[in-house]
Amino acid sequence: MSLLDMIGPVMIGPSSSHTAGACRLGLVAHHLLGEAPRRAVIGLHASFAKTGRGHGTHLALVAGLLGFAPDAPHLPRAFEEAEAAGLTVEFRDVDLGDVHPNTAHIDLHGETQHVTVQGSSTGGGVIQVTQVQGLGVNFSGSNPTVLLRYIDAVGMIARIATTIAADGVNIAALTCTRENRGGLALLAIELDAPLSEQALAFFNRWSDTDWVRMLPKLMDG
């Protein structure tokens, strides 16, 4: 949380939690998909479902899926922009259980890629991403964040951390969850700076890593 988060973001109204935060949740899915989005199913929970339509939450989520920032002047026209870009979106009211009232579950398909993102908009445009690809994570997008999915094995986190250190980048925070021992694991690492293309290419060449994404910093501060 920096000074620029307290006075800011510069955004399209009417609600920092229902508009700017929603747009940022869409942006997370946009970046993690890594290609042009074609079809989205968005589940809206509690307050997002209840008051989202009048707050422009639907527009903001779609704007984010298209890669628009929260201050994009064309955010209120996101539905037309989506149609022009060949993106179809379906909204559903869902009960995601005991989560923040402003929570969305995004299921996003491109031509070849598919990503699921669940996250909450916690106020003032700040978000907390809680699930990616069905596995638990905990990051806010206030730092560049690298996500890696791999087969759980002894020493994987050490190998990944060593590569990041060799790239000269400092780790700010890290969460790791796995389906079960030896199953799929997801590591989300918040960084002080984005990783180089070379480091990401190196991760992509590993046979035990099947999905690597670099999420840029989404907050101003």
Add this chain to the structure above:
Amino acid sequence: MTLEELMNAPAPASGWVLAQDCAETGLDPDDIRQEMARRIGEMRASIERGLKSDARSITGMVGWNAKGLWDAPDVLGAPLLRRVQAYAMAVNEENARMGRIVAAPTAGSAGTIPGALIGVADHLGLPDERLVDPLILAAGVGKAISKRMFISGAAGGCQAEIGSSAAMAAAAVTELLGGTPRAAVHAASLALMNTIGLVCDPVGGYVEVPCVSRNAFFAVHAVSAAQLALAQLESFIPPDEVLGAMASVGRMMPAALRETADGGLAQTPTGLAVTARMEGREPEGDLPGGMVELPMA
């Protein structure tokens, strides 16, 4: 960063806030100052658009208030009061129309700081360059509040949202007018003390009623707190203890009074009728008197 530390920081308080924040985040102080200057420009642009427009918001509940006040005769002979109120509402009406604004700290409370800070500056003929440091101090006060309590209505009621913006604005105006760090923090504390318990009860769940007029009132509230603090008046309860009290009240507050539209003004007959109309359900019987004609969704 606590309010106590900020209060005892060397003057100017904004300089200390900026140094602390940059040490923590690794950002460059010149970049922050430049970005804050740009954000003052964004605030001013939203004020200017808002004072001219009478286009209705999404629900039709607001949209003409700022222009109406700005164009009306100054019956009280109190131009500062009218300016601060009109500026604050101009920003929040832009917000309700899905216009471009600066969340400060949230979108629902976006009018308070520009209303108070730019309103006072324009009243006194001060240039926008003078507002950069006060705005940084406002951000620092917001950061200190958010570490201890909440800044969203959903988490802590409107005391958290407009209470925070009023406290931030009060500190900023105090520094703008030459107040010490101690005076600025006491201005923030005085503003906060007078918002404890304020519920968040937006009609239909929209950031329109009472949000737009509430920003006008709390922009004046912030200027008023700055005036008290600049005259050496202080908050009897230490500022961090006031924050603790607000956090505790926020936790006690039932969910119905925290931005759910399940209580307060949102549950009045008119509030319920607006909600029904916006959801595409026809309200039972006639709409209550005094209500604006709503666009059919």
